Amino acid sequence: MSVLRRLLSSPTGAVGVALLAVIAVAALSAPWIAPGDPLRIAGPALLPPFTDPALPLGTDRLGRDVLAGLLHGARTSLIVGIAAAAAAIIVGSLVGTIAGFAGRLVDEALMRVVDAFQIVPGFLLALAFVSVAGGSLSTVILAIALSAWAQPARLVRAEVLSIRERDYVAAARVLGMHPVEIALKEILPNALPPVLALAAVIVAAAILTEAALSFLGLGDPNVVTWGSMISEGRNVLRAAPFLSVIPGIGLVATVLGVYLVSEAASEALGRGGRP
Amino acid sequence: MTAPLLIARDLRRTFASGGRRVAALDGVSLEIAPGETLGLVGASGCGKSTLARVLTRLVAPEAGSVHFMGADWLKLSGSRLRAARRHMQMVFQEPLAAFNPRATVAGVLADALRIHAVVPKAERGAEIARLVDRVGLPAALAGRSIRNISGGQRQRVAIARAIAVRPRLVILDEAVSALDVSVRGRILDLLVDLQRETGVSYLFVSHDLAVVRAVSHRIAVMDAGRIVEEGPAAEVIAAPSTAVLGRLIDAVPRLKGKPQA
Numbered sequence: 314m315s316v317l318r319r320l321l322s323s324p325t326g327a328v329g330v331a332l333l334a335v336i337a338v339a340a341l342s343a344p345w346i347a348p349g350d351p352l353r354i355a356g357p358a359l360l361p362p363f364t365d366p367a368l369p370l371g372t373d374r375l376g377r378d379v380l381a382g383l384l385h386g387a388r389t390s391l392i393v394g395i396a397a398a399a400a401a402i403i404v405g406s407l408v409g410t411i412a413g414f415a416g417r418l419v420d421e422a423l424m425r426v427v428d429a430f431q432i433v434p435g436f437l438l439a440l441a442f443v444s445v446a447g448g449s450l451s452t453v454i455l456a457i458a459l460s461a462w463a464q465p466a467r468l469v470r471a472e473v474l475s476i477r478e479r480d481y482v483a484a485a486r487v488l489g490m491h492p493v494e495i496a497l498k499e500i501l502p503n504a505l506p507p508v509l510a511l512a513a514v515i516v517a518a519a520i521l522t523e524a525a526l527s528f529l530g531l532g533d534p535n536v537v538t539w540g541s542m543i544s545e546g547r548n549v550l551r552a553a554p555f556l557s558v559i560p561g562i563g564l565v566a567t568v569l570g571v572y573l574v575s576e577a578a579s580e581a582l583g584r585g586g587r588p
Numbered sequence: 589m590t591a592p593l594l595i596a597r598d599l600r601r602t603f604a605s606g607g608r609r610v611a612a613l614d615g616v617s618l619e620i621a622p623g624e625t626l627g628l629v630g631a632s633g634c635g636k637s638t639l640a641r642v643l644t645r646l647v648a649p650e651a652g653s654v655h656f657m658g659a660d661w662l663k664l665s666g667s668r669l670r671a672a673r674r675h676m677q678m679v680f681q682e683p684l685a686a687f688n689p690r691a692t693v694a695g696v697l698a699d700a701l702r703i704h705a706v707v708p709k710a711e712r713g714a715e716i717a718r719l720v721d722r723v724g725l726p727a728a729l730a731g732r733s734i735r736n737i738s739g740g741q742r743q744r745v746a747i748a749r750a751i752a753v754r755p756r757l758v759i760l761d762e763a764v765s766a767l768d769v770s771v772r773g774r775i776l777d778l779l780v781d782l783q784r785e786t787g788v789s790y791l792f793v794s795h796d797l798a799v800v801r802a803v804s805h806r807i808a809v810m811d812a813g814r815i816v817e818e819g820p821a822a823e824v825i826a827a828p829s830t831a832v833l834g835r836l837i838d839a840v841p842r843l844k845g846k847p848q849a
Contacts, residue, residue, distance in 0.1 A: 480685040487644050488749070489673035489703050499688050 319581040320574070326581070329573025336567050340387035347381035351537045355381070359553050373545055373556050383563055386539040390520045390567055393454055397519040400458035402465050402512050406501065409469025414477060414496045424470070427463045435460035439522055443531045450533045453526060457519045465508050465515070472504035513575025517568045524564055539564050591658070592619040593756055593789050594676075599642055599652035612638040613649065614813035620757065625783065625790040627804030627821065629797050629836055635813040636793045640761040643791070644678050645669065657756060674704045677750035681762035683742035687734040693720065693745050694730040700752040715752075723748040723778060740771035744778070751782060759791045764799060776803055798840045801825055809833045 320326040343351075355368060355378040362371040362379070370379040412423040430438070442456035476482065477500060485495045526532050527540025534541075539560035546556025601613040612635040620626050630636050641647040643654060645661070654661040657675060664672050680686035687696060697716045701707060707715045720730050723744040729737060734745065743763065750758050760779070764772045780803060782788060794800050800807060800821075807824045809817040811832040817824060828834045 480680045480682060481688045481691075483641075483646050484678070484680060484686050484746075484749075485688075485699075486646060487673060487676075487678045488700055488753070489670040490699070491670065491703075502690055503688070 320577050323577045323580065325573050326577030329570045329575075329577060332566055332570030333574060336387050336563070336570065337391065339384050340391050343381075343384035343388055347378060347384050349381075351381035351385040352377060352535075359549070361553070362555050362559075370559055371553075371555060373542070373553075374549060379542075379556065379559055382537045382542050383539075383559060385537045386542060386560060387563060387567070389450070389536050389538045390523065390564070393450070393457065393523040394516040394520040394567075394571070396454045397457035397461065397523075398512055398515040400454065401461035401515055401519075402508060404458070405462040405465030405467075406469045406505070406508060408462070409466040409471075410473055410496050410501050410504070412466070413470040413473025414492070414500065420470075423466075427466050430460070430463040431467075433460075435518075436522055436525065439526060440529070440531065443526055448526075448531050448533050450536055453523055453532060456526075457522050460522070461515050461519065465511055468508055468511060469501075469504050472507065473500050476500050476503050507579075510575055510579035513571050513578065517571040517575075520564070520567055520571070590622055593622045593624075593657060594618075594620040594643070594661075594791075595655045596643065597653045599639070599649045599654070601638055601642060601647065601649045603638075611635075611813045613642065613652075616652070616810075616813070616815055618808055618815060618818070620789050620791060622756070622789055623783065623787040624806065625792055625804045627800035627807040628791060628793045628810060629795065629800050629807060630810035630832070631836070632795060634810045636795075636810055637761055639810070640678065640759050640791070640793050644676060644759055645673075671704075674753045675756045676759065677753065677755040677757070678759045678761065679743070679746045679750050679763040682766055683739050683746055684734075686746055687742065689735060691734045692730075693725075693732055693734065693737070696734065696745060696749050697730075697752050700749050704753045706753055719748040719752055722751075722782075724774070740767055740775065743767060743771075743775055747775070747778065747782075751786070751788070754786070755788060757789045757791065759793070761793045762795070763792075765794060765796065772799070779803060796840075797825070797836045809836070 321330060354376040356365065356372050356376050358372060358374055358376040360368055360372040360376075363369065364371065368378055368380070370383065372378060373382070408423055408427070412420045412427075438460040439456040442459060443452055446452045446456070482495060482499055485499050490499070523532065523538065524540030524543070527538040528544040530541075530544065532538050532541055542560040543557045543564075546553065546560075550557055596619075597617050599613045599616045600611070602609040602611045604610075614635075616635070616639055618626065628636055628639065638647060642649045649662070656672075659672070661672075694716050697719055698712060701712050701715055716730060717727060720727060725741060725744050725748075729741065734742060737745070746763075764775050767775060776799065779790065783790065790803070792800055792803055804821045806819065807821045808815050809824070809830065809832055811830075816830045817828070817833050824833065825837060828837055
């Protein structure tokens, strides 16, 4: 709890939390502010912003409400970012714990798999996966997780290697604790704080990857995303730049918020979260 | 005389140090009888801690044998080793490092009681309270985090954790070296009381001869990976036959020159 207080007391953390809070509220309130399908035609095409009070941010080439797209797009971005990061962290932490704890052969084998995933550029991997498996929201999440789990795995392994030499792990062994229990109860919880700081970076990267996939038309076509809105607006960039600029601002604000929070969080953890 | 509780024969272990092999244990043999305290003294780096870690199966020896409670201790593995570990416990030097930083006092003791099913689950709470009281800690401390109690209290919790599973042998690796002098005496008293009550054996490892002398029945002196001198505590200190022990005795101001009452 004191970590949370330190997080909010730094200007970086406060701004980041405020940004994310606004975006989260927007995402959660989307069904009430802009009810119905955000992809339906709501008015005349290419209506500029601030001209019609019913459509405050205007409409796109097909007459779809930009505000509705922005709010519903926030949902997609946050869902994809958090789900992909959670999957990557969970898989990475388990693999890293096993590799660090099990010893030579298993460690070597697992780390070579990690190497294989790290050699391929993450975005390329996600791109290849989505173009083979198809562009539903869950495959996009899976593709991003697949490209992101190697980094937390490495970090957790390094932490585990250092923690398993500590006296309290020796004490647990002398006590006769089962190795699985030692790994999950004594080692993993103490290896996690630096990984949680990394989590925010992964969330931000996942949001950007999802936007990039949608921009290339590989996202889920039934879901409105900021990436697909930017891509859509690109065709009329000179006539109606707001169509790309508005979701672009949403994207920048979200990623900036996540980064600021992660920066402040790792600082707060480093200053006294651990003994 | 009853059969020894632990017999170690010719234990050897080397470590790589800057490209060379350094012998931490160079043929160490020792015996510990039930209810006895064997003090193990020696300067830093003489292999005392390695011996403690070999006996607790934290470090594997390269050669030698250990028989504990009549069984071949080094042959045990897996679940049989984990079950047998109940009988040999260890108290570490640095009380803070020996506990998971997230642990609470009650949680630490509950783990020990649960792993070896020392008491039925329903009685676990009462047993924790009994242990906390036995090592001289206030009952209110049980709910506290290990990080929020003092070093002396932590070492009492470490002792409580070791005796919770009712072991036959407790290895104390510099168990009082990190504590300040006033706390040290009371911890030593506690250890002696517990021994009288339960008949537990101790292997008391320390670089401090004064402390070892206060609690040990027999003393073994280690130097460069070997036991160079061994015998009843009073005899060994009264007539040191090696230079190593002479130096250790010289290092204790209280034992030298001043007439003893």
